[in-house]
Amino acid sequence: MLPFPRARSGPLLRSVRCLSSRQGGAMNVFDRSMKRKQKQWASSLLDSDKYDYLRDEAGSRVADRVYDVSRTFPLALDVGCGKSHVAEHLSKVEPKCEIPGHCVLADEEFLPFKENTFDLVLSSMSLHWINDLPGALRQIYQVLKPDGVFIGAMVGGETLYELRCSLQLAELEREGGFAPHISPYTAVTDLGNLLGRAGFNMLTVDIDEVQVNYPGMLEVMSDLQGMGESNCAWTRKSLLHRDTILAAAAIYKEMYGNEDGSVPATFQILYMIGWKPHESQAKPAKRGSANVSFANLSKISKLQTVHQKTNEKP
Amino acid sequence: MSSSNVWTRSRARMKLFPELLAQCSGEAAAYGKCVASTTTGKQELTKNMCVKEFEALKSCFQSAAKKGVK
Numbered sequence: 001m002l003p004f005p006r007a008r009s010g011p012l013l014r015s016v017r018c019l020s021s022r023q024g025g026a027m028n029v030f031d032r033s034m035k036r037k038q039k040q041w042a043s044s045l046l047d048s049d050k051y052d053y054l055r056d057e058a059g060s061r062v063a064d065r066v067y068d069v070s071r072t073f074p075l076a077l078d079v080g081c082g083k084s085h086v087a088e089h090l091s092k093v094e095p096k097c098e099i100p101g102h103c104v105l106a107d108e109e110f111l112p113f114k115e116n117t118f119d120l121v122l123s124s125m126s127l128h129w130i131n132d133l134p135g136a137l138r139q140i141y142q143v144l145k146p147d148g149v150f151i152g153a154m155v156g157g158e159t160l161y162e163l164r165c166s167l168q169l170a171e172l173e174r175e176g177g178f179a180p181h182i183s184p185y186t187a188v189t190d191l192g193n194l195l196g197r198a199g200f201n202m203l204t205v206d207i208d209e210v211q212v213n214y215p216g217m218l219e220v221m222s223d224l225q226g227m228g229e230s231n232c233a234w235t236r237k238s239l240l241h242r243d244t245i246l247a248a249a250a251i252y253k254e255m256y257g258n259e260d261g262s263v264p265a266t267f268q269i270l271y272m273i274g275w276k277p278h279e280s281q282a283k284p285a286k287r288g289s290a291n292v293s294f295a296n297l298s299k300i301s302k303l304q305t306v307h308q309k310t311n312e313k314p
Numbered sequence: 315m316s317s318s319n320v321w322t323r324s325r326a327r328m329k330l331f332p333e334l335l336a337q338c339s340g341e342a343a344a345y346g347k348c349v350a351s352t353t354t355g356k357q358e359l360t361k362n363m364c365v366k367e368f369e370a371l372k373s374c375f376q377s378a379a380k381k382g383v384k
Binding site: 169170172173174215218219222246247249250253254255 | 328331332335341342343345346347349350353359360361362363364368371372375
């Protein structure tokens with residue numbers, strides 16, 4: 001873990017979204033209209049396919065997780081589908097399987113669907129720009145049918161920590177203070193709480209770290225811009241001094257550079273699976289209903305053979 | 315062909331940045347080491363703590379830019 005210099009006073013070195021404190025009031029962290037403009041600009045680029053690699057990778061891993069669930073889903077919703085990265089990978093596994101789709105332009109925080117509509121809700125790489133994440137998760141919970149599942153992927157945790165640290169150190173050294181340039185991410189530990197509060201059952205959360213190597217810091221930033229992932233938090237500084245850019249690029253290369261001269265950028269993708277409760281789901285057993293004792297743990301191999309014998313009897 | 319405005323011009327200028335920085339890799343490494351050393355040491359990073367290394371990097375960068383324009 002990289003030791004951070006401690007500023008004597010001022011904001012936290014790393015802004016973390018505090019999710020457990022607010023109950024009903026919506027947080028307003030991101031300028032959503034700005035984000036829409038950024039995404040439209042990014043998609044209007046002639047070479048916008050160049051920047052799809054991260055979303056494609058996350059989409060394929062989400063599709064893997066969908067196939068891991070041994071159920072068929074007649075109706076599914078992809079929240080923030082972008083260029084339908086997940087649907088592409090879902091149809092790749094079963095060749096010549098056409099998944100008919102319908103695109104709806106809507107806001108993730110105001111889902112225009114009736115309750116209990118979908119068997120499966122997916123979300124890949126779009127939840128990190130939502131202002132009211134608890135509210136959005138609750139809405140996803142509502143549009144799911146009972147015994148429906150939500151499989152999501154979002155960037156979080158320590159994503160882009162190299163870029164964040166380089167910019168912080170450069171601004172400290174050049175300007176005497178720093179402002180947040182990387183948007184605040186959800187920590188892994190918060191994610192379980194969030195899903196539980198929204199009502200989901202049988203949660204699974206895991207992290208995947210994707211490290212992409214770039215020639216330098218400028219390429220990292222221009223690729224992020226091309227992906228439509230530019231900062232749109234209300235607290236963002238609109239200006240980055242050229243001295244700071246130069247300093248940050250030098251710091252990035254020196255502190256994080258690889259031997260071959262490239263620099264890595266880390267994306268921590270958090271995958272989450274949550275089920276809407278239903279009677280058919282396994283529930284924790286009642287207290288006192290155990291019929292095997294922990295004291296028999298040493299005899300577990302004998303217990304297994306007994307179990308097999310009883311199963312083989314006709 | 316879209317018109318030339320301040321955004322297209324500044325974006326074009328930023329595209330030259332990586333090549334120019336590559337010509338000053340020595341100064342950049344020196345500056346980077348100076349800043350990195352403050353993260354491990356006891357003293358905190360304050361403004362202009364590595365100003366000498368930065369000035370060297372900046373002047374190298376500016377002379378590379380001047381050469382590039384010609």
